[in-house]
Amino acid sequence: MMDYDRILSEKCKEIKPSGIRKFFDIANSMEGVISLGVGEPDFATPWSIRSKAIDTLQKGKTVYTANAGLLELRVAISKYLERKYNLKYDPKEDIIITVGGSEAIDLCIRAVVDPGDEVLVVEPSFVCYKPIVDLMHGVPVVIETKPEDNFKLTAEALREKITDKTKLLILPFPNNPTGAILTRPELEAIAEVLRGTNILVLTDEIYSELTYQGKHVSIAEIDGMQERTLYVNGFSKAFAMTGWRLGYVAGPQPLVSQMLKIHQYAIMCSPTVSQYAAIEALENCDKDVQAMVREYDMRRRYIVNAFNELGLDCFEPGGAFYVFPCIKSTGLTSQQFCEDLLYKHKVAVVPGDAFGNCGEGYIRVSYAYSLQHLKTAVEYIGEYLDDLKKNNG
Amino acid sequence: MDNILKLLKQNARLSNKEIASMTGLTEEAVAAKIKEYESSGVIKGYSAILDDDLADKDNVTCFIAVKVTPTAEFGFDAIAKKILSYKEVESLTLMSGAFDLAVTISGTNYKEIALFVAQRLSTIEGVVSTSTHFFLKRYKDKGFMINADDKDERSFVSP
Numbered sequence: 001m002m003d004y005d006r007i008l009s010e011k012c013k014e015i016k017p018s019g020i021r022k023f024f025d026i027a028n029s030m031e032g033v034i035s036l037g038v039g040e041p042d043f044a045t046p047w048s049i050r051s052k053a054i055d056t057l058q059k060g061k062t063v064y065t066a067n068a069g070l071l072e073l074r075v076a077i078s079k080y081l082e083r084k085y086n087l088k089y090d091p092k093e094d095i096i097i098t099v100g101g102s103e104a105i106d107l108c109i110r111a112v113v114d115p116g117d118e119v120l121v122v123e124p125s126f127v128c129y130k131p132i133v134d135l136m137h138g139v140p141v142v143i144e145t146k147p148e149d150n151f152k153l154t155a156e157a158l159r160e161k162i163t164d165k166t167k168l169l170i171l172p173f174p175n176n177p178t179g180a181i182l183t184r185p186e187l188e189a190i191a192e193v194l195r196g197t198n199i200l201v202l203t204d205e206i207y208s209e210l211t212y213q214g215k216h217v218s219i220a221e222i223d224g225m226q227e228r229t230l231y232v233n234g235f236s237k238a239f240a241m242t243g244w245r246l247g248y249v250a251g252p253q254p255l256v257s258q259m260l261k262i263h264q265y266a267i268m269c270s271p272t273v274s275q276y277a278a279i280e281a282l283e284n285c286d287k288d289v290q291a292m293v294r295e296y297d298m299r300r301r302y303i304v305n306a307f308n309e310l311g312l313d314c315f316e317p318g319g320a321f322y323v324f325p326c327i328k329s330t331g332l333t334s335q336q337f338c339e340d341l342l343y344k345h346k347v348a349v350v351p352g353d354a355f356g357n358c359g360e361g362y363i364r365v366s367y368a369y370s371l372q373h374l375k376t377a378v379e380y381i382g383e384y385l386d387d388l389k390k391n392n393g
Numbered sequence: 394m395d396n397i398l399k400l401l402k403q404n405a406r407l408s409n410k411e412i413a414s415m416t417g418l419t420e421e422a423v424a425a426k427i428k429e430y431e432s433s434g435v436i437k438g439y440s441a442i443l444d445d446d447l448a449d450k451d452n453v454t455c456f457i458a459v460k461v462t463p464t465a466e467f468g469f470d471a472i473a474k475k476i477l478s479y480k481e482v483e484s485l486t487l488m489s490g491a492f493d494l495a496v497t498i499s500g501t502n503y504k505e506i507a508l509f510v511a512q513r514l515s516t517i518e519g520v521v522s523t524s525t526h527f528f529l530k531r532y533k534d535k536g537f538m539i540n541a542d543d544k545d546e547r548s549f550v551s552p
């Protein structure tokens with residue numbers, strides 16, 4: 001008999017299963033669940049993008065592209081970054097088209113982390129950063145963001161965690177799960193801490209288009225930061241293209257050229273049809289994005305208000321499509337609250353601690369749903385909270 | 394279109410308070426704006442979107458394409474006015490193209506509608522021809538799915 005335990009690497013075995021998995025399994029086994037649990041848009045990809053993909057297929061453009069991706073798409077990305085943030089990237093040297101922002105994040109971490117290197121991970125945040133650092137035998141060093149700071153990374157918190165082993169800061173704003181964003185002055189303060197160092201920033205700006213309080217600012221725009229920044233973005237959230245699996249990384253050529261080796265051997269190239277379609281997304285879909293943002297914004301305002309009225313404190317997020325209400329007043333842990341809510345009132349939300357220990361006491365609620373759906377779910381959550389009060393009183 | 398109107402088109406039962414929270418206006422401002430829309434005639438009324446087949450088994454709806462020849466003293470508006478005075482008429486629109494007036498009518502059975510067309514509609518002065526089309530199955534109405542599967546393909550929970 002095979003001893004699989006001895007086959008599996010220690011590093012792989014050590015990876016903790018995602019805190020989300022359990023809720024997925026429970027929700028999936030139940031009938032009539034109302035979910036507020038997803039991390040992807042409810043919109044279909046804008047029609048012109050789909051149409052471009054169909055056209056690409058009809059023309060039989062179904063072969064590999066260059067490893068770094070279609071040059072035409074890299075040119076479109078470099079123009080987009082210039083148009084949005086006045087950033088200049090050479091499409092031939094500085095950009096790799098990846099399989100989602102996910103692969104871009106993986107590439108960045110794998111290209112720079114040696115065993116023992118410390119990587120600063122801001123939490124609460126998206127679930128993939130720490131496990132990848134672990135796989136590289138790096139040391140994730142968590143920086144907790146706090147509700148009193150509106151879940152922003154502060155310069156002081158950053159400075160405290162820097163040691164001579166610090167190699168990389170992962171900066172995840174606009175943030176999943178809190179919806180926090182960083183303004184230009186806040187980014188300036190962070191840049192001030194980093195400029196004199198040899199610390200690299202991996203900025204995950206996958207929600208950059210989905211901001212509701214002024215224009216998104218990239219850390220790479222701040223003086224002296226572009227040379228120390230790997231910029232990650234993708235098409236999943238802004239253009240409602242999660243299933244197309246397309247993202248990209250832009251950064252200094254000496255890093256990107258090395259990262260390209262990993263991408264070349266692990267992936268070869270990103271999906272060709274998606275790449276052609278993505279050109280359309282960047283060049284002709286500003287209006288579609290604006291319409292989606294307007295819709296998200298209305299829902300965001302609705303849901304923040306609704307939770308505050310239910311008595312669950314909810315800070316007003318400036319980006320992404322999540323709210324992160326505090327459930328400490330119920331006396332339950334995040335896991336208890338979410339399980340109870342799911343079993344008793346059939347609403348699925350994600351426990352905050354799935355995004356880091358400091359997410360304990362919070363739940364992540366996605367508003368990538370129709371207003372009607374949100375209203376129904378809020379009503380059910382209200383009933384659940386009333387039941388809790390009755391049972392406690 | 395104004396955000397208040399957009400929201401009301403999606404769901405006319407939103408409270409002023411909810412609309413206020415979504416648009417960033419005060420509740421009073423929303424109330425005043427809606428009043429203004431009502432009195433100026435932008436908002437004509439509020440009604441529910443029903444699956445008529447489920448709401449009322451004895452319901453037949455049809456669409457009638459009406460061709461007319463307007464005359465100097467009896468123009469499109471005059472003919473339209475005549476038609477819309479019948480309570481059976483649910484909607485009436487002047488169209489460009491192969492016919493002139495689009496009429497939708499509801500009744501309790503096919504015969505009732507056929508009689509309406511024969512006795513009331515075709516006899517109106519200026520009406521040249523009618524062609525009646527019965528609704529068999531509605532899939533979508535005013536943006537709402539009626540008999541269509543609008544299933545959310547996303548999994549319940551994802552990071």
Ligand SMILES: Cc1ncc(COP(=O)(O)O)c(C=O)c1O
Pocket residue numbers: 039099100101102103126172175176204206233234235236242245246247552
């Ligand atoms: C913060 C963040 N980064 C990256 C991703 C990965 O997205 P994708 O691989 O679809 O581009 C997600 C997806 O949920 C995310 O929330």
